[in-house]
Amino acid sequence: MKKSAEGFTRIAREVFAPIYPVIAEQVLAWSGIRDGICMDLGSGPGLLSAALAEKSGLSVIALDADPAMARFARETADGHGCADRVNPVVADVHRMPVKDNTASLVVSRGSIYFWEDRVRAFREIERVLRPGGVAFVGGSFGTAALRKTIFAEMRRRNPDWDRDIARRSGWATAETLRRELAASGVALSRIREEEAGMWVEIRKDPTPI
Template sequence: MKYTPGGFDRDGSKSMNRIARTVFAPVYPVIAEQIVERCGISRGRCLDLGSGPGSLGIALARTSDLSVTLLDSSPDMLEIAEENIRDAGLSGRVELLPGDVHAIPLPAGSIDLAVSRGSIFFWEDIARAFSEVYRILAPGGKTYIGGGFGTAELRDAVLVAMTKENPDWKDFRDKNLGPENQKRVVGILAELGLPHRVISDDSGFWVMMEKER
């Protein structure tokens, strides 16, 4: 898969969609339920950052009353996401938004819940991106941003399947979710002075920010 600042190319988008619909398919509903439970937000407007083929956003729409917007910088990925939304029967609940997390094309205070699984590892400027995410949060709005698999069992199953796809995948996962990268992200958030807490457990590594009411 080839990734550039403009997002994944056509072949990369197709490959990611295939993996999301097979190997990772059991992961998204579990994470979606954890998001709703941990954030306590089940209605309002949700933004899925770096949404890729839309798997997490679609799972959230299915498990809640949220209106979901999928933000991605790749036209090819958004085209695939549109097909997935239609296949899920959610065309009225999930919409597309071309854009970059470093300059989110939404007004301040417009989003109740901002989520992302995996895109943070491709952000060029984490500080700028988190500042943008905080800007668009409504009062009382929250984030659930990071990476993970929901449970230890799902994590182990994905590892087996993905190692067959790509022998180097475990190294990529360990680099992204390892303690050094987690420490780096937490340090950036501390420097920004943004209110947050971190979850680091079998569900993954997740940053939860909340905007004051």
């Protein structure tokens, strides 16, 4: 697991790094939320967590199931000067150690393809969102231009890149995600299909009964 975490972190920092500030700006603009608590699910080495902390007043919980990632996320936050507002937590997205109605914003980039039970994860996301909170979980590359650049570099590094991407995407098509959202019973949700990727958007009613 340590070797896998180190390899993933190296790729994130060397290849994917440019997408995280872009995605952070996007979700902040879409949500209109810039303070409170944010949860970054499957945060990996914390690049999105750090970008969100840098660009807002949010305190970010960087949640990942791999203990090695907590160390990398701390390193990332230290390097970005936001260690006081990024808190790495080792936990499972299916059983988050967070009280109901805690997070103003929930984000996750890339980990949705690896969740064992997305129906349960969607319920957990709705549970931890505060009334009026919003979640964006998916697999975007930020912009079409960034997607093109990253694909070119990953094809150079990994001859099986296209096959790997197709396989992962096949596990979470828009149709599949809509079916799982319906099964979850989440009240307010939709699929945002963008040129650079796809997001599941979950909102919590600001005036629950």
